[in-house]
Amino acid sequence: MTSPQESPDALRDKVAVVTGAAGGLGRAISRRLHAAGARLALVDRDEAGLADAAAEFGDDAATFAVDLTDDARTEALPGEVRDRLGTLDILVNNAGVRQIASILDLTPDEWRHTLDVDLTAPFVLSRAAIPGMIEQGRGKIVNIASITGELAFADRSAYCVAKAGIIMLTKTITLEFAARGIWCNAIGPGVVETPMTSEYFRSGPMRESIERNAPMKRWAQPEEIAGPVAFLCGPESDYVNGTTLFVDGGWNSAKTY
Ligand SMILES: NC(=O)c1ccc[n+]([C@@H]2O[C@H](COP(=O)([O-])OP(=O)(O)OC[C@H]3O[C@@H](n4cnc5c(N)ncnc54)[C@H](O)[C@@H]3O)[C@@H](O)[C@H]2O)c1
Known part of the structure; x- marks a missing residue:
């Protein structure tokens, strides 16, 4: 049986904003939403x-070169999207950075930068997108969190804190706006093979840890995250709100790394 998400019609007439669209996960998510x-x-x-x-989507995509740490520029983005594409129905807050350093080596500026990109930008962008979504009666926001929002990993303090924060931001947006037609959910990937993590897969402790501790003994490919994102963007998830769906091969259940 074909689910609505698998049909090319599930997201017909919808406009989806995908941040971090040049990156590994962003590209896979874009492709999946376009296919729907x-x-x-x-x-x-x-x-x-x-x-x-953008090249693979032709007239179905518009590009927005934005540094999401620029609050004013980020706040203006939903208006620009509506001007160029006519509407804004779906927002996927996917852009992210991650620094690997001990708390003793991480500077306050580095800490702030990670929180700016990974947590504050989704807040600024959601805040700017929500009023228009309410006006049109419906809007879906999907935040890309991480298993690190629930499990603490050494040498990733700012990243873990930002991802824990976005899980809570997801819940608070739902509480405030669910009755006005807004869905806000998050996806919590385990380790996915993208440019962000490419150094893991050659060798070293993370590769060994995944192979030893992850229940499925492997990491994910971006397409395995993009499908669940599309589910949360589409009509099949209409009674799912405020939740974080961990797409981690069971790692979060094992609580070991
Ligand atoms: N790869 C993984 O294992 C993994 C696991 C869990 C969660 N995630 C999350 O998935 C998301 C995507 O990560 P990815 O693995 O595709 O990484 P990636 O490095 O391939 O892509 C991240 C993208 O974000 C963009 N970006 C960074 N800072 C920006 C800024 N200030 N303004 C605008 N764009 C900016 C980058 O240019 C890049 O294209 C991130 O939020 C990441 O934390 C990734």
């Missing part, structure tokens, strides 16, 4: 990567 019928507003600070990502 959505037109795309692709956002990233990496202009060349953005152009490359």
Whole structure:
């Protein structure tokens, strides 16, 4: 049986904003939403990567070169998306950075930068997108969190704190706006093979840890995260709100790494 998400019509007439669209997960999410019928507003600070990502979607995608740490620029984005694409129905807060350093080596500026990109930007963008979504009667927000929002990993303090924060932001947006037609859910990936994590897979402790501790003994490919994101963007998840769906091969259940 074909589910609505698998049909090319599930997101027909919808416009989806995907941040971090030039990155590994952003590209897979964009592809999946487009396959379900959505037109795309692709956002990233990496202009060349953005152009490359947009090339496969032709007239169905518009690009927005934005540094999401620029609050004013980020706040203006939903209006620009509506001007260029006519509407804004879905927001996927996917852009992220992650620094690996001990708390003793991480500077306050580095800490702030991670929180700015991974937590404050989704807040600023959601805050700017929600009023228009309420006005049109319906809007879905999907935040890309992480298993690190629930499990503490050494040398990733700012990242873990930001991801724990976005899980809570997801719940608070739901509490405030669910009755006005807003859905806000999060996806909590385990380790996914993308440019962010490419160093893990050659060798070293993270690779060994995944192979030893992850219940499925492997990491994910971006497409395995993109499907669940599409589910949370589409009509089949209409009674799912405020939740974080961990897409981690069972790792979060094992609570070991
Ligand atoms: N790869 C994993 O294992 C994994 C696991 C859990 C969660 N995640 C999350 O998934 C999301 C995507 O990660 P990825 O693995 O695709 O990483 P990636 O590095 O391939 O992509 C991240 C993208 O975000 C963009 N970006 C970074 N800072 C930005 C800024 N200030 N303004 C605009 N764009 C900015 C980058 O240019 C890049 O294109 C992130 O939120 C990450 O934390 C990834």
